[in-house]
Amino acid sequence: MSATLAIETQSLGRIYKLRGSRKETRKELVALQDVNLTVERGELFGLLGPNGAGKTTLIKVLTTLLSPTSGWARVAGADVHTEPHLVRPKINMVSGGESSGYGLLTVRENLWMFSQFYGVPSKEANERIEALLEMVGMKDRMHTKSSDLSTGLRQKMNIVRGFLTDPEVLFLDEPTLGLDVGASRDVRKFIIEWLKADKTRTLLLTTHYMVEADELCDRVAIINKGRVLACDTPSALKQRLQKDALFEIQTSPLNGLNQQILLDQPEVTKAAITETETGAKLSLSLVEESALARVINLFTQKDVKVMSLSKREPTLEDVFVDLVGRSMAEEESSETA
Amino acid sequence: MAAWLGWLIESNWTDPFLFAVYSIVKPISGAAILVIMYGIITQGNYNSALFPYIYLGNAFYIYVGAVMTGVSWAVVDDREHYKTLKYMYIAPIYIPLYLLGRGVARFITGSIAVFITIAAGLLFLNVKINFAEVDWLLFIVTLIVGVVMLALLGLLLAGITLTVARHEGFIGEATAGALYIFSGAVFPLDVLPEWSRPIGYFMPTTYWLELLRRSLVGNVAQAFPTLANFSNLEILGVLLGLSVLFGAVSIWVFRWCDARARELGLIDRTTNY
Numbered sequence: 316m317s318a319t320l321a322i323e324t325q326s327l328g329r330i331y332k333l334r335g336s337r338k339e340t341r342k343e344l345v346a347l348q349d350v351n352l353t354v355e356r357g358e359l360f361g362l363l364g365p366n367g368a369g370k371t372t373l374i375k376v377l378t379t380l381l382s383p384t385s386g387w388a389r390v391a392g393a394d395v396h397t398e399p400h401l402v403r404p405k406i407n408m409v410s411g412g413e414s415s416g417y418g419l420l421t422v423r424e425n426l427w428m429f430s431q432f433y434g435v436p437s438k439e440a441n442e443r444i445e446a447l448l449e450m451v452g453m454k455d456r457m458h459t460k461s462s463d464l465s466t467g468l469r470q471k472m473n474i475v476r477g478f479l480t481d482p483e484v485l486f487l488d489e490p491t492l493g494l495d496v497g498a499s500r501d502v503r504k505f506i507i508e509w510l511k512a513d514k515t516r517t518l519l520l521t522t523h524y525m526v527e528a529d530e531l532c533d534r535v536a537i538i539n540k541g542r543v544l545a546c547d548t549p550s551a552l553k554q555r556l557q558k559d560a561l562f563e564i565q566t567s568p569l570n571g572l573n574q575q576i577l578l579d580q581p582e583v584t585k586a587a588i589t590e591t592e593t594g595a596k597l598s599l600s601l602v603e604e605s606a607l608a609r610v611i612n613l614f615t616q617k618d619v620k621v622m623s624l625s626k627r628e629p630t631l632e633d634v635f636v637d638l639v640g641r642s643m644a645e646e647e648s649s650e651t652a
Numbered sequence: 653m654a655a656w657l658g659w660l661i662e663s664n665w666t667d668p669f670l671f672a673v674y675s676i677v678k679p680i681s682g683a684a685i686l687v688i689m690y691g692i693i694t695q696g697n698y699n700s701a702l703f704p705y706i707y708l709g710n711a712f713y714i715y716v717g718a719v720m721t722g723v724s725w726a727v728v729d730d731r732e733h734y735k736t737l738k739y740m741y742i743a744p745i746y747i748p749l750y751l752l753g754r755g756v757a758r759f760i761t762g763s764i765a766v767f768i769t770i771a772a773g774l775l776f777l778n779v780k781i782n783f784a785e786v787d788w789l790l791f792i793v794t795l796i797v798g799v800v801m802l803a804l805l806g807l808l809l810a811g812i813t814l815t816v817a818r819h820e821g822f823i824g825e826a827t828a829g830a831l832y833i834f835s836g837a838v839f840p841l842d843v844l845p846e847w848s849r850p851i852g853y854f855m856p857t858t859y860w861l862e863l864l865r866r867s868l869v870g871n872v873a874q875a876f877p878t879l880a881n882f883s884n885l886e887i888l889g890v891l892l893g894l895s896v897l898f899g900a901v902s903i904w905v906f907r908w909c910d911a912r913a914r915e916l917g918l919i920d921r922t923t924n925y
Contacts, residue, residue: 331917375917378742382914404744415735419660431653432743
């Protein structure tokens with residue numbers, strides 16, 4: 316492993332054996348398959364994918380909580396499976412969307428206790444706690460019992476817990492999940508400032524928010540069904556789609572017009588449909604801008620009214636649609652169906 | 653640190669009345685039931701040396717449940733309730749030591765219950781101990797060895813708890829309950845069916861309770877003949893030997909279960925039970 320690499324995985328795989336009722340045979344769920352990734356020191360690396368794509372499983376493996384069933388992974392120079400004791404002092408993790416912590420301890424006590432597990436001198440820990448709580452706007456809640464905090468504030472406290480030990484590699488699993496817009500913005504700002512302060516710090520972030528990945532990450536790996544489909548900078552990923560013309564169209568109800576009919580048109584390369592209260596929102600990728608007239612003609616034939624139409628630049632969502640064939644929301648609903 | 657956390661959790665009873673019920677009334681009530689049963693069976697022969705033997709066996713058995721369950725329950729508590737076990741796991745700490753630390757709080761509350769039960773026995777329930785004849789050195793050494801042994805057994809249960817995603821909360825209580833029969837806590841092993849006695853002979857708790865009682869009230873050979881032919885030193889030797897054996901097995905089992913839990917992805921599994 317190169318000294319500049321914070322994370323490296325090789326043919327990493329994880330299969331869960333699911334136990335059903337006694338009469339059923341055991342089923343296997345492939346959560347990760349042949350994952351090959353490298354993350355440089357100082358990098359903010361994003362894992363982007365729908366729920367159930369394997370992002371959290373990958374984080375669990377990299378943070379030594381879960382053993383891989385094939386391949387290997389190294390974090391901060393040590394093998395996560397065979398040398399977890401060498402990995403743990405150098406990492407920390409925060410999982411979003413959960414309210415973990417000892418409710419009977421105050422915010423300061425919770426944080427201080429974890430800092431002691433990492434050997435941070437008590438005085439230094441208290442200073443860091445105060446500074447970090449100030450940065451996330453929670454200094455006034457320092458002496459509040461964590462059971463008295465709202466879910467959002469508890470999540471912020473956990474985010475501080477992750478940063479408090481100043482890890483070499485920090486794993487943030489959906490850190491803004493469940494936070495309101497303002498709090499999410501604060502957290503994203505804080506992440507950027509934390510990384511700027513020390514160029515050797517590495518951060519791996521999982522998210523299913525495209526904007527978050529686009530705004531924050533140096534590089535992004537798009538993951539679906541346990542496989543890494545693409546890995547590059549957000550701009551390079553979007554560059555792949557620059558040849559297409561992308562349109563977003565708001566319409567009345569589609570009257571039987573569906574994704575397949577759209578894709579059957581030679582000029583439509585990608586189509587995603589989201590139903591709305593008033594009709595539908597279509598995201599279309601066309602071979603050229605002039606092909607739009609023919610698509611509009613198709614709408615007219617089906618008596619579908621166009622309420623609004625806009626041309627836009629490609630996003631990571633488009634990259635996902637390009638790679639998977641459908642939107643992240645569609646992919647999630649197909650998984651839960 | 654873990655002991656501090658454990659104490660805060662254990663002592664954090666919102667309602668002092670509930671704390672009193674759990675720590676004081678429950679053990680005294682249990683002991684009182686035993687005393688009444690004994691009184692009926694022996695037609696009130698409280699002067700027999702057998703009586704304090706039974707009473708003390710029952711009182712010290714509180715430690716078995718408290719210490720063993722205290723260590724293993726920390727896994728359930730942190731994984732299911734506080735959802736912090738995964739964060740403990742990825743921290744650079746020795747997890748067995750953390751769990752043992754969490755058990756210290758249960759040892760303290762258990763000690764309070766044992767003290768209160770014995771004090772209630774002496775004051776109200778006809779239990780007689782001649783403190784001038786108590787072998788304090790034997791008592792203290794036995795108590796320390798026993799508590800360490802119980803904590804290590806708790807670690808074994810904690811390991812098993814790690815690998816069980818459901819019903820894990822009952823493991824500590826169930827084990828403590830089963831050991832009650834096979835440890836000679838309130839009746840000698842001789843009254844058990846012959847096939848089941850070896851279980852009691854193999855349990856360090858049998859020798860531990862015998863030594864604690866001997867240190868406080870002397871040997872009652874005719875009432876508890878099981879170990880009558882062994883001297884205190886011999887029983888202490890057996891207790892130490894079995895404690896070392898069980899301790900080594902516990903650490904091995906915990907390490908195996910720890911690896912197994914990581915293979916199965918159970919470290920952060922919550923059942924919402």
